[in-house]
Amino acid sequence: MRYRRPSLQRALRRTHLRLAVSAVVFAALLLSLVAWLALRTYAENNLMLLGRSLAYTAEAAVVFGDRVAAQEAIAVIANDEDVVQVRVLDARDAQFALWRRPDGGTLARFERTIADVALPGPVTLPIRHDGKIVGRIEVQGQGRQFFVFLLSGVGGVLGCLLVTFAVANVLAKRMHRDIVKPLRALAEVAHAVRRERAFHQRVAATPIAELKELGDDFNALLDEFEGWQNHLRAQNATLAHQANHDTLTGLPNRAYFESRLTQALAEARELGTHVALLYLDGNRFKDINDQLGHDAGDAVLVAIAERLRQPLREGDLVARLGGDEFAVMLPGVRQTSNAVRLAQNLLASMQKPITLPDGGEVVTSISIGVALYPTHAADASALLRAADAAMYQAKRAGSGTWHVAQSARG
Template sequence: MRQRAPPASPARTPRSTLQSVLRRAHLRLAFVAVAMAAVSLIVVAVIALRAYAGNNLNLMARSLGYTVEAALVFGDRIAAAEAIGLIANKEDVAEVVVTDGRGLPFAAWQLPAGSAIARLEREVADIALPGPATAVVLHDGVVVGHVEVRGQGHQFFGFLLGGVGGILACLAVSVLGAYVSAQRLRRNIVAPLRALARVAHAVRRERAFGQRVEPVAIAELNQLGDDFNALLDELEDWQNSLREENASLEHQAKHDALTGLPNRVQFESRLARALCDAAVMGQRVAVLYLDCDRFKEINDCLGHEAGDAVLIGIAARLRTQVREADLVARLGGDEFAVMLAPMREAASAGRIAEGVLASMAPTIVLPDGRTVATMMSIGVALYPDHARDAIGLLRAADAAMYRAKRARPGSWQFAEGVVGPA
């Protein structure tokens, strides 16, 4: 049966930063505002300038009509051309055409073609400015001719260039203002949010619940930071509570609930580690296996409360007879074990066993005031003499304890046999 391949994880979509989004929003807003204002102003100005240009052309046509009136009456074409040229050269005029009363051409003037800019000005004038202005030339109430004037568009073109330049300048100023505003927003909005994100990242990745967000000037962001800090307080309390609970559960899993001593699981684990260290260092480790000789009698005759008191008393006395580096554990029931590591010589283990037996001689006071005497039988096994692993060492010590109990309760014995070299 063919196995289906796991679905590919979706590619992460690149996301814009808040600072870039705000900067783009400011630039768009500035551009739209400046563009709308500029377009509105240019449209209004074009309408006004168009009306002004139309009126100006009409005035120019009438003025030229008065000028060429005499030339039309007397038929002097040369005088008419000179008069037209004299006036048109000083005005924003591209072409002047004079016709007589019958509509025939009489005189004309046209601005030289000039540069490409001049030609562009005329094309713009033909599109944006009103058509040619026409004036009737009268002499004693009789129509003697007509004057037609076409504008050059130089002033209009200059206005357009000035408008475009003004728009670009406003855009430049707006971009600068948007940049300054974006920097201020970065300090007031983006920087606090980044600080909040850094704390959240540290909490999520490093479990640094002790970090907090600093107060900021903006009320909403400050409230957000306060709420986030309050949440961190709750999480920190929860983490501490969970840590304490885990520590308690771990202690319960590795210690005896009655005496507080390590249990069999922890004793075997630490014994195995001690044997590994001893193998590396070439040292000895001793295990004392202890059993209470009269515990069942005490439990049956005096009750379980008395039995618990005896076990607690034994545990307390065992702690006083060993070194701080040694380990005392309750293996279960009335059985205890002591690990002596390191152990220089076998005789030292024997002396400690005798000290333990001597400490058990005084009676134990029960909760009700009565006293009870108890004895311990002890078996002693040494590493690497009697076993080379934790389980084997405990078995050897256990067997030695039973031999001591059978031989004489309240005594101790070494394990029998010697393990050969590995």
């Protein structure tokens, strides 16, 4: 005989008010959590916006070293906001100015204690002038708004919980067995999906027919979401690769290379290290393209790209800048001679003939300009120009040669 699952209507009739009590308790707790998360997010965003405003206000005072003006500027804004302390630090992280709200007594201290536990800590934002960081500003919230929420919102929720507690306590065991446990399992899966994007989780089967249907539909929906997520991830990865890489050679393009170069120089500036840059340009590429065809030209570019990849270390980067121009970035290089040795190896690798699509062979060469940060330039664009100029010096000296850029001081 086939087992017939009990209906939800029969389960509700058996448990009377169990579902109503459960719904009130669960909704109260969930709404409290959602309200707290929303207020926490709002408080953090508010501190960020206030921090940006204070950073903009204090910028001139920090640049000119006027501590009094900085103190007055932050006080004008902070007095009217829900903040307890604002600190201005200079470029050396030394305290430049400090504003602190006067002690408001026991109630204010209690507000601060609650806010320290429930709300985000102080936010720190940079103070910029002409694109450079000249200091930082640290803003710490007071927590008065959260305290008001605690008294009004949480107090009301606790009142509802007290009213329903007596009934819920009597019916808890049967309610948990028949209805709440399956719904809670579904809610846990829903929360995991919402918070962690855990689309692989599924709801377990339940004896109640309607809840089983709900779980099956929910699992089917998760199957679709998981498929969409995997599809979107694949699409995003493809689009990101296409946006940052050259379609012919597979190398990073100019925009991606310049971005990585700027990042590498910033790290080198912080660590006190060097970054070498090789600017490479093909010789005879136009003649090959015109005489042998575009397919032959493409084959030459692909071969050059592959030969440039082979001798590089992990962390080095080679890119196609456009046409037959390439660039190689070498972070952590100690001196120019290390980059020169690589340039010589790359020149030697070009002596091997390149096989063309029609079976023929062609030999080409490259000219290389070498520049070193910070010896030859102080920023990414200047380093590229220095290496480019050195490459043209190499071309004038003869094909298949290298040349080191002139010092920025010379």
